[in-house]
Amino acid sequence: MHSIKYVYSLSAFATALVVSTTQIAAAQNVQLSLQGQRFSAHQAATPLESNVTIPANVKITLGQSGAFKQYTSTFFPGDIEFRFLTVGDHNGAASFDLLGWRTGVEYDVLDAKGALETRAEAYFLAPNLLLKAGTNRQAMTTPPEWQANYQFESFLDQAGRPATVVIDKRTGEVVSARSANLLYEYQNYLGDKSTRTAQSIKVKAGGNLVADWQAVQITELVEINEQEFVHPKGYQKRQALGTLRVEKIADNTYRIDGSVSGYHTHFVVGEKSIAVFDTPIFPNEITRVKSLIQDTAPGKSISHIVFSHTHRDHIGGAAQLAQEGTQIITGKEGKLAILRQLGDKLNANTIEAISPTTIDLGGRQIQVIPVPSSHASEMLIAYDRQSKTLFQGDFFMMPDLGPAPVGFTVNRELMRHLTASALVPDRIVSVHGRVSTMQELMQTVTLLDAEKKKK
Numbered sequence: 001m002h003s004i005k006y007v008y009s010l011s012a013f014a015t016a017l018v019v020s021t022t023q024i025a026a027a028q029n030v031q032l033s034l035q036g037q038r039f040s041a042h043q044a045a046t047p048l049e050s051n052v053t054i055p056a057n058v059k060i061t062l063g064q065s066g067a068f069k070q071y072t073s074t075f076f077p078g079d080i081e082f083r084f085l086t087v088g089d090h091n092g093a094a095s096f097d098l099l100g101w102r103t104g105v106e107y108d109v110l111d112a113k114g115a116l117e118t119r120a121e122a123y124f125l126a127p128n129l130l131l132k133a134g135t136n137r138q139a140m141t142t143p144p145e146w147q148a149n150y151q152f153e154s155f156l157d158q159a160g161r162p163a164t165v166v167i168d169k170r171t172g173e174v175v176s177a178r179s180a181n182l183l184y185e186y187q188n189y190l191g192d193k194s195t196r197t198a199q200s201i202k203v204k205a206g207g208n209l210v211a212d213w214q215a216v217q218i219t220e221l222v223e224i225n226e227q228e229f230v231h232p233k234g235y236q237k238r239q240a241l242g243t244l245r246v247e248k249i250a251d252n253t254y255r256i257d258g259s260v261s262g263y264h265t266h267f268v269v270g271e272k273s274i275a276v277f278d279t280p281i282f283p284n285e286i287t288r289v290k291s292l293i294q295d296t297a298p299g300k301s302i303s304h305i306v307f308s309h310t311h312r313d314h315i316g317g318a319a320q321l322a323q324e325g326t327q328i329i330t331g332k333e334g335k336l337a338i339l340r341q342l343g344d345k346l347n348a349n350t351i352e353a354i355s356p357t358t359i360d361l362g363g364r365q366i367q368v369i370p371v372p373s374s375h376a377s378e379m380l381i382a383y384d385r386q387s388k389t390l391f392q393g394d395f396f397m398m399p400d401l402g403p404a405p406v407g408f409t410v411n412r413e414l415m416r417h418l419t420a421s422a423l424v425p426d427r428i429v430s431v432h433g434r435v436s437t438m439q440e441l442m443q444t445v446t447l448l449d450a451e452k453k454k455k
């Protein structure tokens with residue numbers, strides 16, 4: 001699944017405007033709390049659907065000094081929760097994975113510009129503070145049909161980026177705001193003065209609803225303890241990715257490491273051909289990945305690509321990687337999602353494995369097994385008995401660095417399947433995170449059981 005910290009990408013609209021530090025400080029200390037849903041394409045629990053609704057919860061603290069803190073929690077199918085904390089000020093920001101499964105004990109850094117933009121975007125969720133936080137507010141020509149009730153205005157947001165608002169002339173309240181490709185629609189204002197805010201905020205990108213917030217609260221804080229903005233303990237700065245490369249993980253079994261996205265493709269080389277497991281999106285990297293695979297197994301073609309499931313981040317690179325005659329294997333109804341995302345040509349070369357299937361690479365046989373899950377109904381795992389490697393996607397992930405985290409429902413589903421079918425892999429590989437072990441999978445399930453007991 002995609003990592004969706006609450007950072008909307010507005011960088012396409014970034015300008016070189018200089019923002020003075022007096023501008024950065026907001027008029028007051030406030031805390032924002034929002035509950036609602038986010039919407040994501042190509043991440044649904046079944047290939048029958050394209051979009052998925054993601055329950056989401058955001059808490060933001062904006063300090064007068066320019067310091068800020070943003071907590072986000074989002075739930076994907078299979079009970080998989082992303083829980084991130086971003087803490088920053090005008091020098092930069094750091095983002096922490098509070099559940100320790102995605103980026104583990106490593107934190108990501110935003111530079112001063114990125115931090116300022118993140119902070120500026122928070123004000124679009126507090127329309128009564130939006131214009132106060134911005135600068136250079138100017139009336140625009142309002143289209144005639146709107147003139148009776150509304151006034152259009154332009155301004156620069158806190159990061160100096162151009163934005164516009166529509167103001168209700170009667171109430172003086174902001175009805176909508178536009179920033180880069182995002183449109184915010186505000187309705188149902190409640191509260192007094194500084195804590196007054198829209199209870200309903202819809203966020204659209206290119207006309208599509210991407211977030212719908214219903215329970216919105218603003219609290220004014222007289223004072224903020226500086227401890228609020230201290231980094232959580234036990235984390236370290238993320239290690240460098242290194243160059244894009246092939247790592248051997250077992251006999252004739254390889255993983256692509258060092259991609260900018262942090263995602264991994266795996267492949268097994270037989271006497272005759274190659275099988276590839278998942279083809280995550282590698283923007284501008286897929287050509288290099290293709291030649292890395294060819295250099296590892298000169299003269300051999302890719303006979304199979306196995307998709308663990310059809311979420312976009314697991315299949316996006318297939319069109320460029322597939323060769324003439326490559327067979328794609330997906331789970332039940334997966335062809336629907338492939339047609340939608342990858343088109344006719346790849347779909348014509350795709351088969352659905354609705355029962356265990358063996359693929360033969362010449363002296364090397366891989367079992368492809370359907371294991372329907374709450375994350376994706378078409379889920380497949382692949383097992384290479386020779387190297388005892390289990391290929392899977394999104395059932396289970398260990399971060400690159402950090403201990404076994406508390407598991408999710410999906411971890412238990414995988415554990416149950418492995419136990420029932422007496423599969424004991426030496427290693428479990430995943431698109432996200434490090435090569436892990438059966439023991440680590442068991443630990444995550446044990447921790448999940450303990451957590452459930454506490455509740």
Ligand SMILES: [Zn+2]
Binds near residue numbers: 376393394
């Ligand atoms: Zn997924």
